[in-house]
Amino acid sequence: MDEQLQTLAYAKKTAIELAVQFGPKLLVALLILVAGYYVGRWVGKLVDSMLAKLGLDEPLRVLLVRIVRILVLGLFLIMALQNLGVQLLPLIAGLGVAGAGIALAMQGVLGNLAAGLTILFTRPFHVGEYISIVDEEGTVEDIKLFNTVLSHPDRSRIVIPNRKIVGEILHNFGTLRQLDVIVNVAYDTDIRQALATIQDLLRAHPKILQEPEPFIRVLALTDSSVQIAIRPWTATADFYVTGGEVTQAVLETFRERGIQIPFPQREVRLLGPA
Incomplete structure (x- = not known):
């Protein structure tokens, strides 16, 4: 029983000595880290504001701000470790060896990271x-x-x-895409009227851009029709919907104005005795 009491007393004495010896240093180190966190946030916001004024893309700004915050926090971490009396050279050497092993095991991840940095900086x-x-x-x-x-x-x-x-x-x-709509008209169609009709409906369509100017031209002469190419520009988000709307508008307008859209025809002659 006496031995247990002596052990507890020794442990209590040791804990008090450690608290007296290292407690203030631990408290100061903790305060340094807390200060580093808030300073890093403040510096990050300042850098983000400066980069935004320079017109940098958001993904690149986010990356640079994170790097700045990590650097600031790392600086305060070094200060906290020095306050605790930690020898930094052996620690750095150990981190270097561990980092080499981690890099070898995470080649794919690091490859994606390097490629991501390339994309953010070259901005293709x-x-x-x-x-x-x-x-x-x-x-x-x-x-x-x-x-x-x-x-x-x-x-x-x-x-x-x-x-x-x-x-x-x-x-x-x-952010813009060019539609490619092909329409066929009969050979006896007034081509100028057909082209003007297409031009009118493109001007009236709310999703068709007038700049760049829509391309409307006779494309080819086929066996049974004259092909007209309709290539207006629209926003990328409206590309698929607008293509269908333009095709429908051409069909309905041609029917209203009596412009014939022919179908392929073949003339078959039977040769033989009368």
Whole structure:
């Protein structure tokens, strides 16, 4: 019983000595870390405001702000460790060895990270633009460090790892797309009237842009009709809907104005004795 009491007394004495010796240092270190957190937030907001005035894209701003906050917090962490009397050189060496092992095990993740940084700094596309890459296409919804998110016209979302994007052929349609509607008219049609009719309905359509100017031209002469190409511009978000609306408007307007849309015809002659 006496031995247990002595052990408890020794443990209590040791705890008090440690608290007296390291307690103030731990408290100061904790205060340094708390100060670093708030200073990092303040500096991050300041940097974000400056980058916004420079016109940088939001994904790149977010990345740079995070880096600044981590650097500020890391600086305060070093100050806290020094206050506790921690030797930093052995710690840095150990972190270097551990970092090499982690990097080897996370090659794919780091590859996506490097590709994400490349995309953010070279900016081959922006949020809101319509792109086609790696047999996928859609409107860029978000550009992250590890992947890029596309919004498909069927309302699904496509997540592409960034390392699959860098180095591939990318088709960037931008925020505008050009429709490609082909309509056939009979050979006895007044072509000027048909072209003017198409021009009128394109001007009246709310989703058709007048700049760039719509392309309306005779495209080809087929066996049974004259082909007219209708290629107006519209916003990427309206591309699929507008294509159907223009086709329907052409059909209805041609019927109203008596412009014939022919179907293929073949003349068959039977040769033989009368």
